[in-house]
Amino acid sequence: MKRLFGVFVNGLIVENPLFIIMIGLCSSMAVTTTVANGIGMGVALTFVLLMSEFIISLFRNLIPDSIRMPIFLIVIAAFTTIMDLEMQAYFPVLSKSMGVFIPLVVVNCIVMGRVEAFSSKQPVLDAVFDGFGMGIGYTWVLIALAVVRELLGNGTLLGRQIMPLSFTPMIFFILPPGGFLVFALWMAASNDLRRRLLAGRKPEPTQDSCCTLPDNGSAEKA
Amino acid sequence: MTDLIKIFVAAFLINNIILMRFIALCSYIGMTSDVGQSVGMGLAVTFVTVMASAVTWPIYYWILKPNGLEFLEILVFIVVIAALVQLVEFYLKKSVPTLYHAMGIYLPLITTNCAILAVTFDQITSNYNFVQSIVFAVAVSLGYLLAMLLLAGVRQRLKNSLIPAFMMDTPILYLTTSIIAVAFMGFAGLIK
Amino acid sequence: MKRWQMIKLGLILAVYTIVGCVGLAFVYNSTSKTIAQRQEADLQAGLREVFPKATGFTPTDTVKSASPTIVFDAAYTANGPSGSLGIAVKVHGPSYGGPTTLIVGVSTDGTITGVKVLENKDTPGLGANAASPTYYVDKASKTTFPGQFAGKKLTDGFVVKQDVIAITSATITSRSITNLVQAVGKAASEVLGIGGSSPSTSSQDPRAVLPTADTVRTSSKPATSSVPGVSILETSVGTKAGTIVGASAKAKARSYDGDVTVLVGVSTDGTILGVQILECTDSQGSPILAPEFAQQFVGKKANAPLEVGTNIDAASGATSSSRGATALVKATADALVKALVGGGL
Numbered sequence: 134m135k136r137l138f139g140v141f142v143n144g145l146i147v148e149n150p151l152f153i154i155m156i157g158l159c160s161s162m163a164v165t166t167t168v169a170n171g172i173g174m175g176v177a178l179t180f181v182l183l184m185s186e187f188i189i190s191l192f193r194n195l196i197p198d199s200i201r202m203p204i205f206l207i208v209i210a211a212f213t214t215i216m217d218l219e220m221q222a223y224f225p226v227l228s229k230s231m232g233v234f235i236p237l238v239v240v241n242c243i244v245m246g247r248v249e250a251f252s253s254k255q256p257v258l259d260a261v262f263d264g265f266g267m268g269i270g271y272t273w274v275l276i277a278l279a280v281v282r283e284l285l286g287n288g289t290l291l292g293r294q295i296m297p298l299s300f301t302p303m304i305f306f307i308l309p310p311g312g313f314l315v316f317a318l319w320m321a322a323s324n325d326l327r328r329r330l331l332a333g334r335k336p337e338p339t340q341d342s343c344c345t346l347p348d349n350g351s352a353e354k355a
Numbered sequence: 356m357t358d359l360i361k362i363f364v365a366a367f368l369i370n371n372i373i374l375m376r377f378i379a380l381c382s383y384i385g386m387t388s389d390v391g392q393s394v395g396m397g398l399a400v401t402f403v404t405v406m407a408s409a410v411t412w413p414i415y416y417w418i419l420k421p422n423g424l425e426f427l428e429i430l431v432f433i434v435v436i437a438a439l440v441q442l443v444e445f446y447l448k449k450s451v452p453t454l455y456h457a458m459g460i461y462l463p464l465i466t467t468n469c470a471i472l473a474v475t476f477d478q479i480t481s482n483y484n485f486v487q488s489i490v491f492a493v494a495v496s497l498g499y500l501l502a503m504l505l506l507a508g509v510r511q512r513l514k515n516s517l518i519p520a521f522m523m524d525t526p527i528l529y530l531t532t533s534i535i536a537v538a539f540m541g542f543a544g545l546i547k
Numbered sequence: 548m549k550r551w552q553m554i555k556l557g558l559i560l561a562v563y564t565i566v567g568c569v570g571l572a573f574v575y576n577s578t579s580k581t582i583a584q585r586q587e588a589d590l591q592a593g594l595r596e597v598f599p600k601a602t603g604f605t606p607t608d609t610v611k612s613a614s615p616t617i618v619f620d621a622a623y624t625a626n627g628p629s630g631s632l633g634i635a636v637k638v639h640g641p642s643y644g645g646p647t648t649l650i651v652g653v654s655t656d657g658t659i660t661g662v663k664v665l666e667n668k669d670t671p672g673l674g675a676n677a678a679s680p681t682y683y684v685d686k687a688s689k690t691t692f693p694g695q696f697a698g699k700k701l702t703d704g705f706v707v708k709q710d711v712i713a714i715t716s717a718t719i720t721s722r723s724i725t726n727l728v729q730a731v732g733k734a735a736s737e738v739l740g741i742g743g744s745s746p747s748t749s750s751q752d753p754r755a756v757l758p759t760a761d762t763v764r765t766s767s768k769p770a771t772s773s774v775p776g777v778s779i780l781e782t783s784v785g786t787k788a789g790t791i792v793g794a795s796a797k798a799k800a801r802s803y804d805g806d807v808t809v810l811v812g813v814s815t816d817g818t819i820l821g822v823q824i825l826e827c828t829d830s831q832g833s834p835i836l837a838p839e840f841a842q843q844f845v846g847k848k849a850n851a852p853l854e855v856g857t858n859i860d861a862a863s864g865a866t867s868s869s870r871g872a873t874a875l876v877k878a879t880a881d882a883l884v885k886a887l888v889g890g891g892l
Contacts, residue, residue, distance in 0.1 A: 155381075155384065155525060156381055157381075158377070158380040158381060158384075159377050159378050159379065159380050159381070159469050160377075161377075162377040162380070163376065163377040163378070166673075195559075196559075197555075197556055197559060199556065200556050200559065200560055202437070202466075203434065203437060203560060204559075204560065204563050206433050206434060206437055206466075207430065207434065207563050207564055207567045208563070208567070210429050210430040210433050210434070210567070211430060211567040211570060211571055213429050214426060214427070214428075214429045214430060214571050214574075215570075215571065215574045217429065218426065218574055218575060218578040218579075218582075219574075219578060221578065221582050222578040222581040222582050222585065223581070225582075225585055225589070229666055229667070229668065229678075230675055232480075232645070232668045233473055233476050233477060233480070236428070236429045236472070236476055237378070237469050237472060237473055237476075239429055239433050239472065240433065240467045240468070240469045240472050241469075242381055242467060245467050289681075292679075292681055298686070304673070304715060304716050307673060307716075308536075308540065308673070308716065309374060309375045309376075309377065309536045309539075309540075310533045310534070310536035310537045310540065311533070312377065312533075313529045313530070313532045313533035313536055314529070314530065314533040316529050317522075317525075317526045317527070317528075317529030317530040317532075317533060318526070320525055320526045320529065321521045321522050321526035322521075324521065324523075324524070324525075324526065325520075325521040357804060370643075426571055426572075426574075426575040426579075427568060427571060430567060430568070430571065434564075477645075480645050480646070480668070481641075481645055481646070482646070543719075
């Protein structure tokens with residue numbers, strides 16, 4: 134039980150996909166102009182991640198190593214399509230406002246990265262907890278970004294007016310540059326906190342395999 | 356002709372895929388520590404994006420749509436792009452080794468590059484015809500290359516700059532990007 | 548052995564693909580009905596919103612879009628207790644982040660009854676505010692962006708930032724929606740037989756630009772323009788008590804991204820007697836249809852230079868179209884003067 138909790142917290146904070154491993158960033162800034170979109174995207178990704186990790190962990194002994202990549206892609210694409218269709222059917226407004234970022238979950242490095250690094254080697258229960266932890270870890274960061282952007286950029290939270298009406302919304306925060314800025318500041322805060330907590334101990338370098346070349350630069354390994 | 360130019364300018368500058376649409380950010384941060392590397396990645400993405408568009412457009416309009424299989428779009432597109440990247444890699448390795456050494460090492464990263472998939476989806480949602488799709492693909496990937504090159508250039512300077520401790524590493528890159536994005540906002544008025 | 552291995556891998560891959568596709572087909576089947584129902588419900592709700600008093604809607608195919616980029620998906624006649632209330636059109640056209648779909652209602656008296664945004668893919672928090680029920684262009688009266696069109700006359704101006712309040716930082720979205728509303732308004736007014744959204748369609752009579760003539764007849768030998776791209780459609784001659792006092796011509800040429808058609812009348816001494824801008828299909832060109840723009844030409848000499856910015860003021864928001872129209876007026880007037888001097892009329 135303690136181990137499973139560790140796996141869960143790992144995704145939530147220790148190896149937070151956005152702040153620490155720094156993958157799956159695209160959607161995190163694009164949809165966080167409103168808190169509702171942030172939550173919607175978080176739930177959508179958590180669903181795809183959880184289901185993909187579950188299925189791949191379940192069948193991990195039936196997936197030949199040499200063709201694992203195409204199989205992962207098929208599984209992830211299938212769950213992304215299911216999520217896309219369900220969103221269109223039951224949350225049409227949310228689905229429309231997120232546009233192309235819903236189908237793009239299929240190439241979200243978080244999903245591919247976790248499936249490859251974790252669930253293809255771990256038992257089902259661990260994989261599910263990992264998927265859940267990573268999904269929630271992704272979602273809370275989205276909400277953190279969206280709260281700042283919606284509050285300052287539109288004066289509202291979840292569509293409700295929070296700031297006094299005399300407050301002129303700073304549209305900059307909703308525009309793309311504002312997204313980059315808010316993310317940079319949140320990340321700086323998170324890094325600073327981490328540096329203090331680790332107090333001089335060098336943090337383990339985290340390398341993701343889907344966006345950067347491995348150190349030896351060989352194509353075969355990547 | 357005017358509509359093609361409009362599509363090009365809009366996709367290249369106004370809706371720059373990285374700076375305005377936040378797509379393909381991983382490789383934007385991951386592959387710009389060196390100018391040569393950023394150009395190599397940018398060219399590889401351009402090459403694959405154009406090829407992928409040339410393949411996915413006919414698949415969608417000639418196979419998926421007439422058979423009512425639009426819901427397989429995501430699955431088919433990602434598998435086709437993955438297979439295409441593999442083929443290109445094989446071909447370059449065997450036939451054009453020089454090009455393979457310049458570009459090939461980036462190919463494995465490209466399968467999961469959001470930019471390519473985003474371009475192919477956008478072409479469908481925008482109802483582009485084949486020629487428009489190709490122009491769109493070229494424009495988006497050149498926009499990608501431009502943004503990569505800009506950040507790589509700035510990073511050369513950042514290496515020798517004094518940066519506040521809490522902004523070190525990635526945060527300063529996003530801060531820089533924010534400023535570049537502000538500059539790109541100025542392109543918004545280019546097309547009425 | 549190696550070949551056997553390949554076949555085995557291929558088969559495994561095929562099994563995963565087939566299972567995936569079949570699974571998706573099931574999900575698609577169950578959701579597609581819900582999606583279709585929801586779209587239908589959205590459409591019905593949208594129609595009700597623009598015609599709250601209608602008892603029913605009958606599909607009609609009489610309303611036609613004049614622009615290739617603006618597509619009318621469906622059009623309905625709104626039935627009231629006593630006859631037709633007007634026309635509602637589901638329309639889509641390009642916007643900033645992809646196609647935007649609207650429902651626009653036009654009443655029989657030439658008023659826009661309402662605009663409902665069904666689909667908009669523009670930037671969340673900016674362009675997407677067009678569809679938000681809580682984004683107000685006028686906070687005091689709680690008017691949403693599409694809400695401001697309700698009650699607007701088709702004869703009113705449709706220039707964004709002038710007649711239409713734009714969504715903050717989303718001028719392109721505001722413009723494209725306004726264009727769609729205007730396109731529906733124009734098409735619907737033709738079907739409903741209302742006197743047009745532009746003052747132009749009211750009169751195409753050459754008499755209007757030849758006020759000094761008592762008889763106007765169509766010329767047997769049309770004037771021709773030496774300016775490339777200008778086509779003179781019909782030429783008329785105005786006479787007073789048997790003597791020629793002037794000539795007029797209807798001419799058409801390319802403008803900014805569409806065509807512009809003008810009617811120009813010139814007296815025998817080379818003075819412009821009257822100008823009407825009959826049509827302008829430029830995407831932002833409607834402001835030049837205002838009579839004030841055409842009025843500027845009257846009294847000017849045809850052989851003098853006519854230039855936007857120097858002696859002609861551009862219609863606001865449509866500088867390019869103003870230039871196009873001015874060049875065409877100049878070319879037509881020149882052609883008429885030449886024809887009058889040559890006496891070939």
